[in-house]
Amino acid sequence: MSLIRNSSLTNASAPMVGLPLGISMDKSKRALFSLVLSAALCSFSGSLFAASLSDVFQVAESMNTNAKKSQAKIDRLNEETNQLLSDYKIVLKEIEGLRVYNRQLERQISSQEKEMMQLAQSIDEVTVIERQVSPLMERMIDYLDQFIGLDIPFLMTERRDRVERLREIMDRADVAVSEKFSQILRAYQIENEYGRTMETYGDTIEIDGTERIVDMLKVGRIALVYQTQDGESTGMWNVGSERYEEIDSSYESSIRQGIRMARQQATIDMLALPIMGPEVAQ
Secondary structure, three states: OHHHHHHHHHOOOOOOOOOOHHHHHHHHHHHHHHHHHHHHHHHHHHHHHHHHHHHHHHHHHHHHHHHHHHHHHHHHHHHHHHHHHHHHHHHHHHHHHHHHHHHHHHHHHHHHHHHHHHHHHHHHHHHHHHHHHHHHHHHHHHHHHHHHHHOOOOOHHHHHHHHHHHHHHHOOOOOOHHHHHHHHHHHHHHHHHHOOOEEEEEEEEEEOOEEEEEEEEEEOOOEEEEEEOOOOOEEEEEOOOOEEEEOOHHHHHHHHHHHHHHOOOOOOOOOOOOOOOHHHHO
16 A cells, blocks of 8 residues: 555656556555465465364374274283183083082992991891890800810819900990900810910919929820929829829929920920820710
8 A cells, every 4th residue: 555655656747657546556455465365375274284184193193092992902801701711611621520520429329328228237137146146155155164164174263264254245235246256256266275285384283182382284185284393293183083193203204394395495295194095084
């Protein structure tokens, strides 16, 4: 505006050439307005483009961040799923093992039930057997006592005490029937072994109405002889008369040797012993 004004003032005296003044002014204004408008549009377009590009980057960065979070979540869920699958397989194996174990237990329980039935039946039978065995054991003890009384009188105190212990055991409720029967059989075995052994022991016996301390020698059940500790008297048990009798001195050395053999002080050898024949014993 000032430029046009100044030009008009300078050239006021000179004549105008071309378009009238009003027309020139309008075109200049439009050109200037177009120029300013273009500059403004260019500036606005650049700012708008820069703002849009920044928003695109922010959105892309936000999408990448969300994608990373989503992927991490997916990875975590995948790990959890794999762990759950592994645990599930382990549980399946345990269940299968428990099924096998339960089947085995069922078989064992069935077998135990059968054994319980058999035991119950055996107990009933044992009760019946016990009622029958108890009188038998009583008779066995009586027979043993009678046998000792009829046998040659060696180790009488020991043998009588054994019988008394058996009678005491029979009256005890805390001793099983099997144990009672076992003790009785053991007593019979001991008595049976006496017939195969040679033994010597000290004892006090009555000789001609006088009690004497002697060394006894038992050879099985065929001979029971004695000798005083000073060696002055030697004798034997007379089965027929059921008393001790002195014998002649010809047996003294043999009986002394037999006593030494029974004490394991001499080697086993033949012995000459006084033995009464069966017809005399009757």
